[in-house]
Amino acid sequence: MERHKVDISSGHGDEKPVKLAEINYSEENRYKTKVSELDRVLGGGLMPASLILLGGDPGIGKSTLMLQIAKINPELRMLYVAGEESAAQIRQRADRIGIQKSEMKVLGITDLDKVIAHAKAEQPELLVIDSIQTVYRSQLGSLPGSIQQVRECAALLQQLAKREGVTTLMIGHVTKEGDIAGPRILEHMVDTVLHFEGDQSRLHRLLRSVKNRFGPAQEVGVFEMNEQGLSEVVNPSELFLSEMDQEVSGNVVTCVMEGSRPMLVEVQALVTPSSYGTPQRTSSGFDQRRLSLLIAVLEKRAGMQLSGQDVYLNIAGGMKVADTAVDLAVICALASSFKDKPVLQNTMVVGEVGLGGEIRSVPHVEQRLKEGAKMGFTKSLLPDKSRGAESGMEFIGVKYIHQAIRKAL
Ligand SMILES: Nc1ncnc2c1ncn2[C@@H]1O[C@H](COP(=O)(O)OP(=O)(O)OP(=O)(O)O)[C@@H](O)[C@H]1O
Numbered sequence: 001m002e003r004h005k006v007d008i009s010s011g012h013g014d015e016k017p018v019k020l021a022e023i024n025y026s027e028e029n030r031y032k033t034k035v036s037e038l039d040r041v042l043g044g045g046l047m048p049a050s051l052i053l054l055g056g057d058p059g060i061g062k063s064t065l066m067l068q069i070a071k072i073n074p075e076l077r078m079l080y081v082a083g084e085e086s087a088a089q090i091r092q093r094a095d096r097i098g099i100q101k102s103e104m105k106v107l108g109i110t111d112l113d114k115v116i117a118h119a120k121a122e123q124p125e126l127l128v129i130d131s132i133q134t135v136y137r138s139q140l141g142s143l144p145g146s147i148q149q150v151r152e153c154a155a156l157l158q159q160l161a162k163r164e165g166v167t168t169l170m171i172g173h174v175t176k177e178g179d180i181a182g183p184r185i186l187e188h189m190v191d192t193v194l195h196f197e198g199d200q201s202r203l204h205r206l207l208r209s210v211k212n213r214f215g216p217a218q219e220v221g222v223f224e225m226n227e228q229g230l231s232e233v234v235n236p237s238e239l240f241l242s243e244m245d246q247e248v249s250g251n252v253v254t255c256v257m258e259g260s261r262p263m264l265v266e267v268q269a270l271v272t273p274s275s276y277g278t279p280q281r282t283s284s285g286f287d288q289r290r291l292s293l294l295i296a297v298l299e300k301r302a303g304m305q306l307s308g309q310d311v312y313l314n315i316a317g318g319m320k321v322a323d324t325a326v327d328l329a330v331i332c333a334l335a336s337s338f339k340d341k342p343v344l345q346n347t348m349v350v351g352e353v354g355l356g357g358e359i360r361s362v363p364h365v366e367q368r369l370k371e372g373a374k375m376g377f378t379k380s381l382l383p384d385k386s387r388g389a390e391s392g393m394e395f396i397g398v399k400y401i402h403q404a405i406r407k408a409l
């Protein structure tokens with residue numbers, strides 16, 4: 001990897017002012033990790049001299065992902081600071097995922113000043129700090145993982161990256177709410193923030209760029225955890241639709257955009273009469289308040305009485321969706337379960353729903369349709385405004401939810 005001594009992102013360079021045109025920078029200097037899902041999320045590979053923060057729940061596979069990089073790039077001079085585990089544990093995991101030959105070195109200390117001295121001497125191509133919550137500076141009184149320690153240590157690592165050109169990746173813990181633990185300022189200090197997410201009980205993992213100074217944010221990579229470590233999932237739609245049953249009422253397939261990537265997911269609803277006073281409203285993988293809103297729209301605009309019904313909504317496969325293009329599929333799933341009638345076979349449902357019950361258009365319609373067609377869907381229920389979108393599928397355009405329900409069931 002090329003070294004960049006001139007700071008291009010944060011103005012820490014202590015040289016004279018430099019003319020913009022004289023600052024060296026080239027896209028070609030990116031280091032491709034060859035873990036292609038990771039490279040995509042990074043915006044095309046590791047930017048030299050950048051500082052990256054990787055957050056994620058305990059046990060999700062953060063350390064494994066780092067070793068995966070070492071496995072695919074035996075020549076990469078990686079310096080791995082193991083604060084969470086012993087060197088022997090790292091070796092054991094490396095054996096499990098099948099690293100045979102590697103230039104990677106493991107450093108078992110957490111005193112950050114010593115770590116930095118080693119990094120300066122070794123000049124690794126990639127420095128991994130596992131994790132930022134375990135390293136500390138001895139002159140500070142507070143414990144490792146405290147806000148003060150995390151902030152100070154990250155600042156030192158930022159200087160190391162920018163001044164010495166050491167590309168650095170810090171692993172960070174997340175809080176119960178899913179934020180990266182430690183001060184919010186941590187996210188401002190780094191160039192890229194990646195989140196590794198997924199359900200512990202399931203095999204697939206999503207790597208998401210939350211912030212990226214060198215590429216688009218919200219880009220997503222998909223992995224599957226197995227005995228040999230993480231494998232890349234080239235066709236995620238297949239993964240999320242693998243157990244779909246179209247004959248069951250309440251099941252509807254839609255397409256979400258994850259970054260620049262369309263992914264088919266299955267929305268499942270179960271609507272049953274409540275046996276207690278207050279009806280249940282439970283949602284998994286979909287915003288609970290949005291669900292309440294859509295239920296209210298269904299009641300008011302389609303005359304569907306759900307007040308005496310328990311409503312359960314689930315996005316199959318443990319996916320979490322935030323794309324409003326899922327609204328119409330949620331509406332159709334609820335109506336389908338309520339009436340106990342499956343939706344039209346081989347149909348993909350996409351559209352945003354407004355408070356008036358109107359179906360609003362969504363971006364990237366053609367990409368979504370293409371993905372649906374690729375997965376064998378033959379009909380699409382879409383906002384009427386999207387008429388004309390290329391797809392090769394039968395187009396069913398709808399303007400209002402009552403119309404959509406009539407056509408879908
Ligand atoms: N023999 C195995 N076969 C399959 N999967 C395994 C095996 N051993 C461990 N794993 C998986 O690897 C995961 C641990 O991954 P890893 O240690 O990389 O996570 P992490 O995000 O670094 O966790 P932490 O926050 O605790 O450091 C386990 O949750 C488990 O799912």
Ligand SMILES: [Mg+2]
Nearest residue numbers: 062063084130
């Ligand atoms: Mg770990």
